[in-house]
Amino acid sequence: MKAGMEVGQTATIEFEVTPDMFAGFEGNVVHRAYSTVSMVYHMExxxxxxxxxxxxxxxxxxxxxxxxxxxxPTTDGTKVRVKATLTEIKNNIVITRTEAWNEKGLIGHGEVKQAILPKEKIIQMIADSKQDKE
Incomplete structure (x- = not known):
């Protein structure tokens, strides 16, 4: 990992809710609103x-x-802003606090944990997982 990553750093993404972000299962829309699955994706x-x-x-x-x-809830066409703030670095583990907002206010919050790993280790972990299934 390159030097310079520090607690307090932030990143923000902005987007508009579209029908592919609606809550649904197996191709069936349950609610015409921003899904929790989409929120997880955007926070990550x-x-x-x-x-x-x-x-x-x-x-x-x-x-x-x-x-x-x-x-x-957040409906189709609504603008959403998701902000991540770096709260902790433990060796190769990076933890962020996340918040999602629309024009009416806070719609979600949480925490995301990421591990910084050598690509070769990730490839090996995937291969080992595949072998465990066979």
């Missing part, structure tokens, strides 16, 4: 923006845990 994506400038060529970030609370 905002958190990843923090680590990207600090990855060495041989490294990659891998999700370790996500904990969120989705507290308010």
């Amino acid at each position: 994506w905002a958190s990843r923006q923090i680590i990207l400038p600090f990855l060495e060529e041989h490294e990659e970030g891998m999700g370790g845990a996500v904990s969120i609370k989705h507290i308010a």
Whole structure:
């Protein structure tokens, strides 16, 4: 990991809610509103923006845990802003606090944990997992 990553750094992404972000299962829309699954994705994506400038060529970030609370609905066409703030670095583990907002206020918050690992280790872990299934 390159030097310079510090607690307090932030990254923000902004987007508009689209039908592919609606809550649904097996192709069936349950609610015409921003899904919790999409919120997890966007919180992970905002958190990843923090680590990207600090990855060495041989490294990659891998999700370790996500904990969120989705507290308010957001409908089609609504603009959403997700902010990640780096709260802790433990060796190769990076932890961020995340918040999602629409024009009415806070719609969700949580925490994302990422591990910075050598790409070769990730490839080996995937291969080992595949062998365990056989």
